[in-house]
Amino acid sequence: MKFFVDTANVNEIKEAHELGIIDGVTTNPSLVAKEGVDFHDRLREITQVITDGSVSAEVIALDAPGMIEEGKKLAEIAPNITVKVPMTLEGLKAVRTFSELNITTNVTLIFSANQALLAARAGATYVSPFLGRLDDIGHNGVELISTISEIFDRHMIETQIIAASIRHPQHVTDSALNGADIATAPLSVLKQLVKHPLTDAGIERFLQDYEASQKG
C-alpha cells in the first residue's frame, strides 16, 4: 500500500515529501478553502514539489459538461494532475470522457461498493471510499474497503482503491490489511505512524548506556 498526503498546504506537502514515503497528494475544495489562495496557483506550486506522483484536484461543477471543462483546465496545469470527480450520475459521464482523453480520475465521496463498481466501469483510475465519515455515522469504513477490494479482485478491475478520510493510525493498518492500494492521510496522521513509546524509551536507554560507558 502506498501513501498520499491529504492536504493543500505546500509546507505540509514538502515535509511529507522529504520523509520519502509519499507517492501523491489529494486535495478537496474544503482543504483548498482553508488555504485562502487561488486554486490553480496552488496546484502549480504543489506540482512543482510532487513532480511525478498523482495530485488530485477536484472539480466544482455538478453537471458533466461543466466538470469536463474544469477538469481539462486542471489537467493542463501538469501531467500528473488527477481530476477528482464526485460520485454522481453526471460525474460518471465526465469520468468516461476523461478516460477517453487519457486524463486520470479519482472518483470521490464513495460510500458504497456499488458506487465504487460504477466508477470503475466508467473508467476511473482511482476510487476514494471515505472511512472516517462512514465511521462517524456508525457504519464500518474498513469493511467497505474490504468489500470493494474483493469485488475488484474477483472481476479483475484495475481501478485503484484510495482509503480516504483517514483519521488515525488504526485506519492505516486496517486499510493495508483489507486491500487498499493507497491510503491518503493528513500529515499529522502520517507522523503519528512513526511513534511508539517503546521506540522513544529504547532510544533514551541506548543514549544513557552509551554516555555511561564513555564516562567510566
Ligand code: E4P
Ligand atoms: C480525500 O480525498 C478527502 O480529501 C479526505 O480524505 C476527506 O477527509 P475528511 O473526511 O477528514 O474531510
